[in-house]
Amino acid sequence: MSAQTNGTIAVFGATGRQGGAVVDALLDREARVRALVRDPRSDRAQALAARGVELAAVRADDPASLAAALTAVAGFSFMTPEANSLEEVEAEIRIGTALVDAAVEAGVPHTVFNSVFGADRETGVPHHDSKHWIEERLRGSGLRATMVRASAFMENFATVMAPTLEQGRIVLRLPLPEDVALKMISIRDIGRIAAALLLGTAEAPGGAVELVGDELTGPRIAAAFGARAGLPARYEALPLSVLPSDLDRAMFRQFAEATENPSDIAVVRAIEPATLDLAGWIRATGWTAPTT
């Protein structure tokens, strides 16, 4: 166990989206950051180094490399990689478990896990239950730990959930009934909230915070994009069968059931007052209507 820390915050996943946002927020607050990366020579790792981030080469299947990279840090932020199959879910659990065990070995004073909304319980969604099990491991580890449980990323509206432009209308299609409100958060705010918790400028009541910046039904999401584009908007609910994987079908089924789980946006804003709602995210990202 390390008795003393050097004030550095370690980040696993720093070359990715959530970890990258944690790094951005930590650097904005002038914290010292160490990124745990697979390949320090990669362009993304080198871009971090150019911003003053220390690089530590790790392998998730090499516990000694992980524990060494966590030596003397003041805090540790980690996420687990996306899983699109049951094999990848197993790999996700292995990586998360290895990271928790390494944090124990290194005696990390505060660990923040980028988990997922609802991971306080089993939901039957394989790539959410994986995070539930990692949370359980973390809770049972004796470490001081905080779970930041992200709802759907608003950034999905720039990629896999992007609205289209059809005959002068903004059209949004999702496999979600039109009366179900989707909980969502921007990746920027996940990073800001994790950083505030790691730097001790905020606390999560009960050691966990469900990250929701907005909660809107499909028609209201479409309307938000339409308002920005100055165009009429339409929502179309699709069947779950349009989704390519069993995992995603389970997840969207769970989104529809999760309406009974209330979200507390006030708790999120108490940590990060500038947390974006969808309209704010649309403005902040400079989203413009697609051309076709």
Ligand SMILES: NC(=O)c1ccc[n+]([C@@H]2O[C@H](COP(=O)([O-])OP(=O)(O)OC[C@H]3O[C@@H](n4cnc5c(N)ncnc54)[C@H](OP(=O)(O)O)[C@@H]3O)[C@@H](O)[C@H]2O)c1
């Ligand atoms: N999409 C959503 O709406 C949503 C909502 C809530 C939660 N989530 C969860 O968010 C997670 C994905 O987060 P993200 O989008 O930030 O991921 P991402 O951008 O794909 O980044 C993945 C990071 O993990 C690293 N990595 C991957 N496999 C690794 C391994 N075997 N060993 C070491 N490092 C490894 C990558 O590093 P390299 O540079 O080495 O590749 C990269 O830094 C998933 O668990 C997903 O379930 C997603």
